[in-house]
Amino acid sequence: DGGITQSPKYLFRKEGQNVTLSCEQNLNHDAMYWYRQDPGQGLRLIYYSQIVNDFQKGDIAEGYSVSREKKESFPLTVTSAQKNPTAFYLCASSIGSQPQHFGDGTRLSIL
Amino acid sequence: GDSVTQMEGPVTLSEEAFLTINCTYTATGYPSLFWYVQYPGEGLQLLLKATKADDKGSNKGFEATYRKETTSFHLEKGSVQVSDSAVYFCALHFMNRDDKIIFGKGTRLHILP
Numbered sequence: 001d002g003g004i005t006q007s008p009k010y011l012f013r014k015e016g017q018n019v020t021l022s023c024e025q026n027l028n029h030d031a032m033y034w035y036r037q038d039p040g041q042g043l044r045l046i047y048y049s050q051i052v053n054d055f056q057k058g059d060i061a062e063g064y065s066v067s068r069e070k071k072e073s074f075p076l077t078v079t080s081a082q083k084n085p086t087a088f089y090l091c092a093s094s095i096g097s098q099p100q101h102f103g104d105g106t107r108l109s110i111l
Numbered sequence: 112g113d114s115v116t117q118m119e120g121p122v123t124l125s126e127e128a129f130l131t132i133n134c135t136y137t138a139t140g141y142p143s144l145f146w147y148v149q150y151p152g153e154g155l156q157l158l159l160k161a162t163k164a165d166d167k168g169s170n171k172g173f174e175a176t177y178r179k180e181t182t183s184f185h186l187e188k189g190s191v192q193v194s195d196s197a198v199y200f201c202a203l204h205f206m207n208r209d210d211k212i213i214f215g216k217g218t219r220l221h222i223l224p
Contacts, residue, residue, distance in 0.1 A: 004154075006154075040216065041216060042200065042214045042215060042216035042217050043155075043200070043214045045211060048211065058211075090154050090155065092154075092155075097143070097204075097206040099143075099145055099157045099160055099204070100157075100212055101157075102147075102154035102155040102156070103154050104152075104153050104154045105152075105153070105154050
């Protein structure tokens with residue numbers, strides 16, 4: 001079955017550490033997205049990529065970085081510059097004008 | 112700028128009650144409109160969509176009609192079930208405009224047996 005796989009489901013980070021969240025899709029979608037979800041605030045866009053080797057900042061890109069070396073993969077790195085990284089992170093993908101498909105998310109916590 | 116406003120939750124209903132979750136939007140142009148549902152611990156799933164004025168999206172007993180005159184896309188269901196307990200997000204998307212989706216803040220729905 002085609003879909004989006006996010007791993008791990010739960011992730012813990014120590015203060016000052018960078019951590020990378022994985023997002024892989026086998027839907028052959030061109031565009032991929034990372035969102036952050038905090039309680040009561042809905043989804044906020046961190047980064048998005050419409051084609052391989054290109055990506056754009058979303059609304060809250062500070063403290064995050066991404067790469068898009070392959071169509072199927074869009075990893076997100078939460079750097080030590082992100083002062084409040086505890087959140088639920090969602091990856092999504094889409095093609096053309098079709099609605100976005102979402103992964104099951106990664107919950108990041110600070111130790 | 113473009114935005115989506117949903118009624119604040121949580122909304123608590125008894126099983127078999129009628130559900131309405133209000134959603135209004137502000138947009139320059141004619142977006143597509145969506146409702147997504149998020150069950151506990153999971154990502155978002157597309158529930159229904161409408162791409163132009165007066166379109167009605169429907170799925171799993173849920174319906175929403177794209178009302179251009181009132182800039183609204185209210186979600187309704189005639190008889191809710193305990194399994195409908197989730198967070199519901201209204202969203203808008205412009206075709207051919209940078210592909211970003213704008214989400215409302217979500218409405219948590221609790222259905223009591």
